[in-house]
Amino acid sequence: MWVKGQITHDLEGATGGVKDLLDRAGQPHLFDRAYWFHMLWTHNALGRQPLIARSWSKGARGWLFLADQGNFKATALANYYTLAFRPIFTGSPDLQTRKALLIATARRLRRRPMHITQITLSPVPTDDGTADLLAHSFRSAGWLVFRSEKTANWTVNVRDMSFDQYWDERPGALRSTFARKAKKADIKTEIHTAFDPSIWAEYESIYAESWKPEEGSIVFLRALAETEGAAGALRLGIARLDGVAIAAQLWTIEPDRAIIHKLAYRASAADLSPGTTLTAAMFRHVIDIDHVPLIDYGTGDDRYKADWMDTRSVMEQIECLNPLYASSWLRAGQNWLTRLARRKPLA
Numbered sequence: 001m002w003v004k005g006q007i008t009h010d011l012e013g014a015t016g017g018v019k020d021l022l023d024r025a026g027q028p029h030l031f032d033r034a035y036w037f038h039m040l041w042t043h044n045a046l047g048r049q050p051l052i053a054r055s056w057s058k059g060a061r062g063w064l065f066l067a068d069q070g071n072f073k074a075t076a077l078a079n080y081y082t083l084a085f086r087p088i089f090t091g092s093p094d095l096q097t098r099k100a101l102l103i104a105t106a107r108r109l110r111r112r113p114m115h116i117t118q119i120t121l122s123p124v125p126t127d128d129g130t131a132d133l134l135a136h137s138f139r140s141a142g143w144l145v146f147r148s149e150k151t152a153n154w155t156v157n158v159r160d161m162s163f164d165q166y167w168d169e170r171p172g173a174l175r176s177t178f179a180r181k182a183k184k185a186d187i188k189t190e191i192h193t194a195f196d197p198s199i200w201a202e203y204e205s206i207y208a209e210s211w212k213p214e215e216g217s218i219v220f221l222r223a224l225a226e227t228e229g230a231a232g233a234l235r236l237g238i239a240r241l242d243g244v245a246i247a248a249q250l251w252t253i254e255p256d257r258a259i260i261h262k263l264a265y266r267a268s269a270a271d272l273s274p275g276t277t278l279t280a281a282m283f284r285h286v287i288d289i290d291h292v293p294l295i296d297y298g299t300g301d302d303r304y305k306a307d308w309m310d311t312r313s314v315m316e317q318i319e320c321l322n323p324l325y326a327s328s329w330l331r332a333g334q335n336w337l338t339r340l341a342r343r344k345p346l347a
Contacts, residue, residue: 001097003104005055007114011041014052014063021061021090024231028255032088035227037065037077043220044079051077053109055101060093062101072117072325074109076124081220083153083259083298084315085123086130099137106141110322117325119143122150123299123315131316143320144328146335150317152301154309155257159293163284174307178280181273185241189281192236195229202238202245203264210264221250221262228252235286239265239278247274249282257294258286279308 008014015022015034022034030036041050047067051074055062064087065077076085087105089098109116119138124131131147139145158166167175181187192199204218228234233254239247247265251258260282265275286292297305299315306312319335321328 001057001100003055003057003100005053005101005104005108007051007053007108009049009051009068011038011050011052014050014054018061018090022063022088026090027088029084029086030228030252030254030259031078031082031084032086039220039223039227040077040079040082041067043217043223046077046079047075053105055105055108057097057101057104060089060091060097060101062090062093062098062105063088064102064105066119072115072327074116074119076121078122079220081224081261082123083261083296084125084130085121086125086128087134095133098133099140102133102137103140106138106143106320110142110324112324117322117328118331119320120317121320122317123153124150124318125153125313126316127153127313131318134318138318138320142323144323144332146319146321146332146339148317148319149314151299151315153299153313153315154297154301154305155311155313156295156309157293157311158287158295161287163287166283166287167280171307174276177273178276181276185272187246187272187274187277188240189278190238190240191282191285192238193229193232193234195226195234195236199236199238200225203236203248203250206245206248206266207262207264209266209268211267211270224252224261225250235282235290237278237282237285239274239281241269241272241274246272247278249275249278251282251286253286253290253292256292257296258290258292259296260298283308 019034027033048070049068051066051068053064066074067077068074078085087102135145135147225234233252235251237249238245246269250262251260297309321332
């Protein structure tokens with residue numbers, strides 16, 4: 001089948017004219033939408049310049065959003081807040097068409113005029129076949145491909161369940177902690193579905209006094225909250241003690257899931273476990289009111305996530321090395337030796 005394509009550094013140009021295919025209606029996942037990539041680039045220093053590969057064939061289109069890091073290397077256009085990185089498709093292409101679009105893209109990126117020796121993609125989901133698709137396509141295009149576990153994603157299926165049914169299935173220790181802390185302090189919770197500057201200021205205040213180190217960009221998070229709030233997809237939870245906000249959580253909802261993005265509580269309130277109280281309230285809201293079929297705890301293998309979730313999926317890093325360059329063979333040798341030392345089979 002024929003495939004045409006283009007590689008550009010113009011992020012606006014790469015999505016201009018087809019934003020209806022890359023907006024909320026066209027892309028059910030937050031991390032696949034054009035505005036997500038625009039916000040990433042606007043609010044975060046992710047590289048020297050964007051590097052976007054486009055391909056099209058028989059009514060189907062594909063995009064691979066990368067960041068040029070200089071030194072002949074590129075990475076996924078992703079940051080700390082990206083919970084899944086995928087190639088983007090429109091036109092509902094079947095698997096063979098998606099492979100053809102990606103293989104053509106990988107071949108174009110491999111050519112000498114591009115001077116790209118290494119492309120690193122992360123975090124790539126495995127449960128939906130994305131990791132297999134990317135690895136197969138780049139390998140078929142002549143790249144040396146290495147796959148490794150990067151992090152994990154925890155989810156729980158709550159389709160056709162009430163919160164009470166979900167809660168009955170939680171570990172006894174979690175339910176006991178919740179009940180014990182509820183008796184210790186009268187913590188009130190509220191969940192906001194529209195952006196409110198005064199509530200957001202409380203979120204920032206809590207985060208500044210939390211146990212979490214400074215990370216990412218609070219300006220980026222505000223832009224996300226404003227955009228999702230305007231679309232009715234924001235769920236911003238606040239827990240209060242005697243009227244003072246002591247914990248906050250930033251969630252968003254999509255047709256197929258609720259996503260937990262950020263949690264924080266004031267370190268001074270840690271003994272009250274306000275995060276547990278607020279998390280339970282958030283779960284109740286998205287299950288009983290929003291009726292989401294799935295709750296997604298994002299990336300990270302924190303032990304507490306297993307108490308709230310049921311399913312762990314691997315998120316991979318896929319490293320693609322261009323064999324046209326000697327430096328790639330050196331890096332490939334290092335990867336092979338590492339795998340040999342760990343006695344893991346080659347991907």
